[in-house]
Amino acid sequence: MGFFSSIAKCIVAVFEFAYNWLPGISLINRQSKHPVAHANRIVKCPYCAEKATVVARRNSLYFSAFLMNIFEIKKSKAYPVCSKCLNELPQNFELCLSCREISEHKSEVCQACGSKIKESER
Numbered sequence: 001m002g003f004f005s006s007i008a009k010c011i012v013a014v015f016e017f018a019y020n021w022l023p024g025i026s027l028i029n030r031q032s033k034h035p036v037a038h039a040n041r042i043v044k045c046p047y048c049a050e051k052a053t054v055v056a057r058r059n060s061l062y063f064s065a066f067l068m069n070i071f072e073i074k075k076s077k078a079y080p081v082c083s084k085c086l087n088e089l090p091q092n093f094e095l096c097l098s099c100r101e102i103s104e105h106k107s108e109v110c111q112a113c114g115s116k117i118k119e120s121e122r
């Protein structure tokens with residue numbers, strides 16, 4: 001049985017090698033300098049519940065070959081993420097500057113602490 005499993009391992013390795021070297025399209029996700037809602041502000045992340053910073057990330061499709069990304073084919077729009085868990089935050093949200101809770105619904109007051117949300121905080 002050991003013989004067959006080592007052959008299987010060889011086949012997988014050959015395919016992985018070919019997949020990495022042959023020309024193709026790869027999806028790259030990285031930090032972006034594009035402005036997103038509330039960039040660099042501190043928010044209470046709804047996913048990890050930590051106080052984190054809002055950072056922008058962006059997906060782009062690259063034409064790649066020989067283990068290199070040669071040129072960018074398609075840029076996607078930057079989106080805000082939590083700096084701690086990297087989960088995607090809503091594209092537009094309201095941020096309460098008192099308790100740092102975020103909300104996707106437009107409202108005058110924070111749903112969590114009842115503080116007034118100013119126009120400038122949107």
Ligand SMILES: [Zn+2]
Pocket residue numbers: 045046047048049050052082083084085086087
């Ligand atoms: Zn988070």
Ligand SMILES: [Zn+2]
Pocket residue numbers: 096097098099100101110111112113114115
């Ligand atoms: Zn609040």
